[in-house]
Amino acid sequence: MQAYVIRRVLALVPTLIFASLIVFITVRLIPGDVIDLMLSTNDIGADKKSREQLEAALGLDQPVYIQYFRWLGAILLDGSLGKSLWQNTSVMEDILHRLPLTFELGLMALIVALIVGIPIGVYSAVSQDTIGDYVTRSFAILALALPGFWVGTLVMVFPAIWWGWSPDVKLTPFTENPLRHMGQMAIPALILGKAFSAVVMRLTRTMMLEVMRQDYIRTALAKGLATRTTILRHALRNALIPVVTLVGLQAPVLFGGAVILEQIFVIPGMGLLLLEAVSQRDYPIITGVFLIVGVAVVFINLLVDLSYGLLDPKVRYR
Amino acid sequence: MRTGARLMGAPLLSVRNLSTEFRTERGTVKAVDDVSFDLAAGETLAIVGESGSGKSVTAMSILRLIPDPPGRISAGEVVFDGRDLLKLEDHEIRAIRGNRIAMIFQEPMSSLNPSLTIGLQIAEPINLHRKTPWAAAMDMAVELLSRVRLPDARSRVKSYPHQFSGGMRQRAMIAMALACQPQLIIADEPTTALDVTVQAQILALLKEVTRAANSALILITHDLGVVARYADRVCVMYGGRIIEAGPAREIYARPRHPYTIGLMASVPRLDQATGTRLVPIDGQPPNLANLPPGCAFAPRCRNAVDRCRVERPALVRSGPEHLSACHFHDQLSA
Numbered sequence: 099m100q101a102y103v104i105r106r107v108l109a110l111v112p113t114l115i116f117a118s119l120i121v122f123i124t125v126r127l128i129p130g131d132v133i134d135l136m137l138s139t140n141d142i143g144a145d146k147k148s149r150e151q152l153e154a155a156l157g158l159d160q161p162v163y164i165q166y167f168r169w170l171g172a173i174l175l176d177g178s179l180g181k182s183l184w185q186n187t188s189v190m191e192d193i194l195h196r197l198p199l200t201f202e203l204g205l206m207a208l209i210v211a212l213i214v215g216i217p218i219g220v221y222s223a224v225s226q227d228t229i230g231d232y233v234t235r236s237f238a239i240l241a242l243a244l245p246g247f248w249v250g251t252l253v254m255v256f257p258a259i260w261w262g263w264s265p266d267v268k269l270t271p272f273t274e275n276p277l278r279h280m281g282q283m284a285i286p287a288l289i290l291g292k293a294f295s296a297v298v299m300r301l302t303r304t305m306m307l308e309v310m311r312q313d314y315i316r317t318a319l320a321k322g323l324a325t326r327t328t329i330l331r332h333a334l335r336n337a338l339i340p341v342v343t344l345v346g347l348q349a350p351v352l353f354g355g356a357v358i359l360e361q362i363f364v365i366p367g368m369g370l371l372l373l374e375a376v377s378q379r380d381y382p383i384i385t386g387v388f389l390i391v392g393v394a395v396v397f398i399n400l401l402v403d404l405s406y407g408l409l410d411p412k413v414r415y416r
Numbered sequence: 417m418r419t420g421a422r423l424m425g426a427p428l429l430s431v432r433n434l435s436t437e438f439r440t441e442r443g444t445v446k447a448v449d450d451v452s453f454d455l456a457a458g459e460t461l462a463i464v465g466e467s468g469s470g471k472s473v474t475a476m477s478i479l480r481l482i483p484d485p486p487g488r489i490s491a492g493e494v495v496f497d498g499r500d501l502l503k504l505e506d507h508e509i510r511a512i513r514g515n516r517i518a519m520i521f522q523e524p525m526s527s528l529n530p531s532l533t534i535g536l537q538i539a540e541p542i543n544l545h546r547k548t549p550w551a552a553a554m555d556m557a558v559e560l561l562s563r564v565r566l567p568d569a570r571s572r573v574k575s576y577p578h579q580f581s582g583g584m585r586q587r588a589m590i591a592m593a594l595a596c597q598p599q600l601i602i603a604d605e606p607t608t609a610l611d612v613t614v615q616a617q618i619l620a621l622l623k624e625v626t627r628a629a630n631s632a633l634i635l636i637t638h639d640l641g642v643v644a645r646y647a648d649r650v651c652v653m654y655g656g657r658i659i660e661a662g663p664a665r666e667i668y669a670r671p672r673h674p675y676t677i678g679l680m681a682s683v684p685r686l687d688q689a690t691g692t693r694l695v696p697i698d699g700q701p702p703n704l705a706n707l708p709p710g711c712a713f714a715p716r717c718r719n720a721v722d723r724c725r726v727e728r729p730a731l732v733r734s735g736p737e738h739l740s741a742c743h744f745h746d747q748l749s750a
Binding site for chain 1: 481510513515518519523537544578589592
C-alpha cells in the first residue's frame, strides 16, 4: 500500500506540470492585460516608456516560456508561487490564508450532500415506484436544475424584502464565535451541497436497486434478517462504492460552485481571491490558485481510490 | 414403506394446493399450479424438473421469498410443524427463516455477500435467532466450518468469499444453513454451478450433515442421478405442476409418466450396455404463459392421443405410494 501511494504521488508530477502549463498560458490569453489596467488605474499616461518600465519591473517583458520556467523554478527551488503583481505579497501566503475557508465550505457541502443524498436515495430505492419515490426524485431533479448562484441571490434578496433580514456581510471567524461562524457558513454550504446531494441521491437509488436484486440479498432475507438490517448490513456498503467515486469526481465541481457562492455571500476564501485576481489580471495569483486546486483535486481522488479498500475487500493496492 | 415419523403423526411439512403467480407484461403466469406434497421429519425429498418447471418457485414459496411484485402466492397452504406459514405475520416468518427452515442456493458465487467475511455471514443467523453475542457466534462459525470439513477453519472465518473456490463457498453456505440446527433445509440446485468432481462431495456432505442433525431435506434438482443416490422420495414437476410422485426406488423401477420415462432415457446410466443411445425428449419446455388446455406434456409426448390434448389428467394413485398425472399411467412401461 505504501509503495502504491508513493507511485501515485510520483505520477502526479507530470499531471501537475501539464496542468500548470495550460493554466499559465490560458491566463495570459484573457483579453486586456495587467499593464493597461495598472496604468489606467493610476492615471499615468500610457506612453511607451512608462509601459516598458512597468513591464520590466514585473518581469513581463520576457518571453512567455522564460516566464514559465522562472515560475516553475521558483516553485521547485523555494516553494514560492511568486508575488502578487498588485500588492507585492506572497501568493503562497495569500492562498494558504484563504484556503481553509474554501475547504470548510466544500467539506460542509459534501457532508450536506451525503447526509441528505444517501438516506433519501435508499428510501427512494426501497419504495421504488411509490408516491414517496416520485416525490423525492422530482425534488432531486429540481435541486439539480436550480443553479446555485440564482438560489444564492434569492436567499440574499427575498428575506431582505420580506422580513428585513439578510445574511451577514461580514464573516465571523471560527475562532471568535464558532456557532455564529457555522451558522453563517451553513446557508452557502446548503446551496453548494444541494445539486451534489441530488446527484448522490440518484446514484444511491440506482445502485441500491441494482444491489437489492443480487442473490446475496435473497440469502440475507432467507436467514430471517429484517429488511432494515438487510439494507444496512448487506446492501448499503456494496451500493456506496460508486458514490465514493462520485465524491472524487465532483470535487472540482464543488470548487467551481464555491467561487460563485463566496462572491455572493462575501466569504473571503480562495474563490473570492480568484475572482479579484481575474478582474485585475493578477497572473501569479490565478495560476497559483489553479495549481493548488489541481493538487487538492488530485489528492482527493487519491484518497477516494484508497478508500475503496475499506469498502471492497477485493481491492488490493499493489 | 413410509418412514416411521409419518406413520406416527402429522408430517413436518405439508404443502397443500400451492399456486404461485407472476404478473408479467404478457399476462399472469402460473409458475406453480396446485402443488401438494408432504415431508416427514428427517426425510429427503427431491423435486425434479427442467428449468421453468416451477421447482425453484415452489421452494421459494415455502419461505415466502418470492419477490412481490411481480410474484404472488395466490392459493394454498404451507403447514410447517402445525402452522400455516402463509398466514404468519412478517416477524413470525422471519423467526422461521434461517432458524427452523434454512435455504441453500444455487450460485455460491453470488449468494454470499462479497464485502462481508465468511465468518460473519455464518454467525449472522446465530446472532439473530439465538441472540448469541457476535464473539461467541463467530466461535460457533469456526465450529460449523470444520463440521463441513473446510480445512483450517479458524483462519478461514476471516476470509472473504472471493478468496474461496466454488466448492468452499458452497460448504460455507451449508455451514450457514446448519447454523441454527434447522428441522428443514431446502437446497435449490446446490451443485449445479460446481465442477462435477466437487458436486458429489458437496451432495454427500449435505446428506451426511442433514442426517447427523436429523434435518429434513428438500433437494431441488434437474439431475436424476442425484435423485437416485440421495432422495427418499421424489416429486417430478412439469409446467408448474407435479406430474409424478413417489418413493425414489419406485419411480426408478416403475416410472408412470411419459415425461419421467423420457428423462430417464436421456440420462446416461452406468448399468446400460455400452453403445446404447441416449434418447432426448423432443420439442421445447412449455411456455407457462400459454399452457395447452390438456396435458402440458402432450405436445412432446410420443404416446399422446386426442384426449391428452383436451383433458388435463389429474394426479391419481398409480400404486400404493405412487402418484401419476397421466391418463394412461397404468399402461406405461419404461
